[in-house]
Amino acid sequence: MAPTDDASKATARLAQLQSHLPADYSDITSQLTHLETLARTPPTTQASYQRQLSRGKLWVRDRITSLLDPDSFYEIGPTTGSITWTSSSDGPPQPTDLIPSNNLQGRGTINSRRVLLTADDFAVRAGHADGALMEKTLYVERLALHTRTPIIKLVDGSSGGGSVTMTMKLGFTPLPSLHNFFSLVAQQCDLGIPNVGAILGPAVGLGATRAAMCHFTVIARDVGSFFAAGPKVVEHATFEEGLTNDELGGAALQTANGTLDNIALNEHDAFHQIRTFLSYVPSCGASELPPILLPSSDPITRRDLEIATHIPRRPARAANVPAIVDSLFDKDSVFVIGATFSRTSLTALARLGGHPVGVIANLSSLALDAAGCKKIAKHLRMCDVFNLPVVQLIDCPGFAVGSAAEREATMKAGVEMAKAYYSTTVPVYSIVVRRCYGVAGGIMVDPREMKERVFWPSAEFGSLPADGGGIEVAHRGELRKEAERRGREGYEKRLEELKREYRAMENPLRAAARFNVEEVIRPEETRRWAGEWVARQYEKGGVLERRVAERMAGRLVVRF
Template sequence: MTDSNDNKSSKTGASERLSQVAGHVAPRKRRAAKAKNELPADYSDILGQLESLKTIARSPDTKNKGYVRQKQAGKLWVRERVLELLDEGSFHEVGSVSGTVQWKKLEGTKEEPESYIPSNNVQGFGTLRGRRVVFTADDFSIRAGHADGALMEKTIYMEKLAVALKLPIIKLVDGSSGGGSVTTIKTAGYSYIPPMPSFKHVAEQLNLGIPNLGAVLGPAIGLGAARVVACHFSVMAADVGALFNAGPKVVAGATFEEGLSFTDLGGPSMHCTNGTIDNLAANEQECFEQLRTVLSYLPNSGTSLPPILPSDDPADRLCEELRSIIPRRKARMYDPRKIITTVVDIGSWFEIGALWGTTAIVGLARLGGRPVGIISLNCEVNAGALDAAGSQKMTRHLKFCDSFNIPILQFVDVPGYAIGTNAERTATMRHGIALATTYFSTTTPVFSVVTRRVYGVAGGVMLDCRDPRMRVAWPSGEWGSLPLDGGIEVGHAAELKAIKDKDKREARYKELEEEYTRLMNPVRTANAFGVEEIIDPALTRKIAVEWLKHVYDELLPSRLFDRANGKIHPIFY
C-alpha cells in the first residue's frame, strides 16, 4: 500500500517537472500591444526629460536680458568659465537639472517640461592640471546670483563634499552666491532670520588644510563677498571684478554716498590694496591661471605632504651675484625680490599680496622641486620697518603655510616695528604682537637667512620663534636692540648734552659711532656664538635646499602623524 502511494507521488512530481520544462521551451505567445498609457520599460521617458533639461541648461538664451547684460559687461557666461578653468573633458556636473520647472500634463501619468530656469550656480567635479577638485560657479545672468529654490542646498552639499572627500574647492563668484533678495519674502510669503548653514563647513575646510580658492569675476555682494574672502587664497579680475557688503543703491540710502559705481565702491584699487583680496589679475583667464598655480603648491588636505615636482635647477647652484647685492653703505637700498628669485628654483616664485602690506613680501616657491613658503621684509618701503599691514600679511601667510604643512624660508632684514604717529594710529604694536603670537603658536619648520638688519622686538620674534633655531647670517648682517642712528643719542644722551661746543659734540659722536661700528662686526658675534654661522651668500641656495630636503624626508612625516593624532591643530581663521 505504501509502495503504491509512493509510486503515484513520484509520477505526479515527474509530470509536473516535465510540464515546467515544456513551458520554457515552447514558443512564447506574442505580448499584447502596449496599452496607450503604458510607460516604456527602459525609462527612456525619464532619461529624455533629463536630457531636455540638461540641453536647456547647457545652451545660453542669447535673448535673455541677463545673458545680454553679462556679455555687455565683458564677462564670460558661467559655463564658458567652467570649461576655461577645468582641464578639457574633466567637467562632471552635480545637480545638473536643479532649478525651477513648469510641467505640462499629458495623457494619463505622463508629463513633459514646458519651461525651465536652471539653478543660478553650476557645481561639480573637474581637474586642474590633473588635480581633482570640486567647484562652484555663480551665474549672474539669472537673478544676479540671488537665492533660488535649489542653490543653498547645492552649495552646502559641495562644501560638505570637499571635507568628506578631502578635495580642494574652487569658488568662482559673480553675484551674491545665493544671498538674500527682498523678492524672496514675496515668494515665500514671510520674512526670515538669515541662516548661515554653509560656514560651519567652510571653517572646517580652512583649518583642515583643504585648499579653498576663490576668484571675483563680477560684483561679489554680501554672501558672495563673504565666501570669497573666507578662502585661503583669492584673486580679483581687474576688468570686471568688484566686492562689497551692499551695492551702490543700498549704500546711497544708508550713507548718502551717491553715484558710486561698482568699481568706486569695491573695485581692485580698494580691495587688492587693503588685504581683503590677495591678488589682482588682468582678466578672468589670468584669474584661472593663478588658481591653477597656487593649487600646484598645495596638498589635497593637511593630512598629506605638499606635492613635489621634478626640478632641472641644480640644488648646488652657486648664487655668486648675492655676494654684492647688499650695499656696503647702510643707507642704500637693494631689491629683496632679486634675492628670492635667485635662491629658489628658476621660475617657481609666486607672490601673494603684492599690492598691500608692502613692507613685507610673502609667497610660494620651490627648492629642489619641494614647495616652500617665503617671507621677506622689503627695505624699499619704509626702510623695511614692519607696519600694521605688513604684520597682518605675514600673520596670514604663517597660518596659510601651517595649514598646508609648508615649511618657511625667510630672508630677514628688519630695523624693527614702524614708528611715528601713523604707526601708532594704525595699531602697529597690536598687529605686531598678533604676528608674534602666530610665530610662536604655529609649528611648521622655519629657516632664517639674516641678510642685513635684525633689531628690536620684531627682529627677535622672527629669529627666535623656533627652538632650536635654524638660521644663518650673511657677512652684511648687523643686529642689536636699536640701530646706531638714534641709538647713540639715547645711550649717550647725558654725555653728549654735557658737551656745549657743537664741533666737539659732533667729533665725540663720530668717535662713538666708529667704536660701535667696529664692535658690531658680525664676526665678533659669531666668536661669542651669538649667531650660529655666517655663510658665503653664494651658498644660500645649496644650504636651503639641503635643509628643506631633510624637512620633507624626516620632519613632515612626523608632523602628519601628530596632526592625525590631534597633537597639533593649525588654525587659519
C-alpha cells in the same frame, strides 16, 4: 458584477497604461536629456546673458571649461532649478522650460588632480537666493569636507545670499542662518583643504564672505568688484551717491587693504593663478605633504656670485630683497601673494630644489607696519595648515614708529604676528641678510625653539640701530658735556667717533665667535644651505612626515 468582469477591466486598464509607459523608462530619461540640454545651452536670446557678454564677462560654463582640464567636469545637480511642466493630451506632463539654479556645482580635475567647484551664474537672478538653492551649495561644501578635496569658488553675485523679493515669496521675513555654511568652511580651512576664490563680477554679501574666507583669493581687475553691499544700498545707508562698483570695492582697493590677495588682468589670468596656487599645496594638509616636483631642473648647488651686491654697503640705501628672492629659489617658481598689501613685507610660495616652500621677506629695509604684520601672520597660518616649510629673508629694522603707526595699532598687529609665529609649528629657516633689530626682529629671527638660521656678512642686529637715534639716547650725558665744552662741532665730532666704535662691533663675526649667531655664510652659498635644509624637512621620516602623522592621529591641531 462577476469577478471575471472586474479582472478583465483591470487587465485592460493595465495594458493601456503599459502602452504609454516604456519598460526601459525612456520617457523619463528623454525628459532628463531635454532638461540637461536646456541647462547647458547658452541662453543667447536672454538680455541678462547678453549683458554678461557686453561687460566682457565669460558665461559661467565657459569659465568652467577654461579653468578645468578638458572634458573633466562632472556636474552635480544639473537639472536643479524651476521647471515648467506642460500638460499633454496623450500622456503625462512634459518639461518645456527650465530656469536653472544660478550656482553650478560639480567636480573635475586641474593638472589631473581632483577638485570640486562652485560657480555663480550672474545671468540668473544676479546670484541671489531666488535663483539658487542653498542646500545645493551646502552639499558641495559637505562633499569637500567629507572627501577632503580642494574646492574652488567662482564668485559673481551673492552666491545664494538673500534678496528683498524673497520675503514676498516666503510670506515672512526669514531670520538669517549661516551656521551650517560657516562651520563647514572653517573646518575645511583648518584641515588644510584648499579653499580658493575668484571674484569674476560683483561679489556682494554672502558671495563676498565666501571668497574672503578662502586660503587664496584672486580678483579679475577688468570685471571684478567686492563689497558688503552694492552702491545702491550704500547710497541709502551712508548717503554716498554715484559710487561705481570699482570706486566702492574695485580690485586695487580690496587688494591694497588685504581683503583679497591677488589681482588678475582678466578671468583667464585668474584661472592661471588658481592653477598655479594649487600646484604648491596638498589636497588636504591634515593627511598629505605638498606636491614635490622632482627631479628639479634647477640644482640647489647653483651659485649666484652677484647675489651679495643686492645689499648696498651704504646703510642709507635699501636692499633689493625681491632680486635676492628670485635668485635664491628655483627659476620661475616664485608666486607672490598679496603684492599690493603692505610695501614692508613680501609673502610668496616657491620651490627650492623642487620642494614647495612658503616665503616671507622684509622689503625695502622698511620697518614693519600694521599691514605688513597682518600679511605675515596670515601667510604663516596658511603655510602651517598646508605643511609648507617657511624660508624667510630678514631685513627688519623693527616696528614702524610715529603717530601714523600708532593710529594703525602697529604694536597690536605685531603682537598678532608674534602669536602666529609662536602658535604655528611648521619648520622655519631664517636668513638674516641685513638688519634685525628690536622686538620685530627678535620675533622673526627666533620663532622656534630649534634655531635654524644663517647670517650674511652684511647682517647687523641688536636692540636698536646705532644710527637710529640709539647712540644719542644712550650717550646723552656725555654728548651734552662735549657740547658744553666745545660747542656743536665738539658734539658732532664725538657722535661720529661713537658711531664708528659701534659700527666696528656690528661685524657679525664678533657675535659668531661667542656663538650668539650660529652660522655666518657666504651669500652665494645661500641656495645650497637653504636647499639642503628644505630637503631634510621633506625626507622620509623627517619633520614634515612626522607632523602629518601627528595631525592624522589628532595630537596636533592647527588653525587657519
